[in-house]
Amino acid sequence: MRFWKSLVMVGVAVLFLAGPALAYHDEYDDSESNPLRVAAYILHPVGFTLEWLVFRPMHALVSQPDLEPISGHYRPHGWGFEAGMPEMSGEMGSSPSATAPPAPTVSTADAEAARRAAEEARAAAEEAKRAAEEAARAAEKATRGFEKSLRK
Structure with missing residues (x-):
């Protein structure tokens, strides 16, 4: 009984000593009243949710090596070394001949x-x-x- 009483007292003390979360008001800006910005506030969470719950799992499914031929997915996403280097066409020219730097002259x-x-x-x-x-x-x-x- 005494343990619970002291535990409750500690909890009450923590509640009284805990301060409010630090937050401050963000000033209003006229650029936030643009109708397209208001539409973006509404559509952004929808798009974010669709990306993470629909499109990313779908991409993970179709990009599996066994399913790529069926789904039409191809491996290279943009240019990079994993996509391979471009092929060289023609013959490369000869490199310029190296010349020794002039010797320093100190009098x-x-x-x-x-x-x-x-x-x-x-x-x-x-x-x-x-x-x-x-x-x-x-x-x-x-x-x-x-x-x-x-x-x-």
Whole structure:
């Protein structure tokens, strides 16, 4: 008896705590009042039902390999690889001859300029690294000073 009472209480609590389903009103649009759109609202469920309850089962029946000759059904549904590739007519032409790409030409002046640019970039990176380390030390020093002032 006590079990049923607690079960009913839990059910009532769930009903009270369950919120309404979140739904909102869809604003009216003038394009929905077109007579053909209204007819589509009525005919669409009918067509959907006919497709799934009549035409798809009928297609499954007539597309069985043993019944295809009787029903006149043919296998390829549109073009695709399962329908086979089109036959080639005539002779194919010869492929164009392959030529090697031209060898890259790099002058010694270009290589030297690239080397100098790389050295300058390396030096700038080292300088930026030193500046970042110095800024980190300054921030650490400022943090220690701030903490020291809070203790006083």
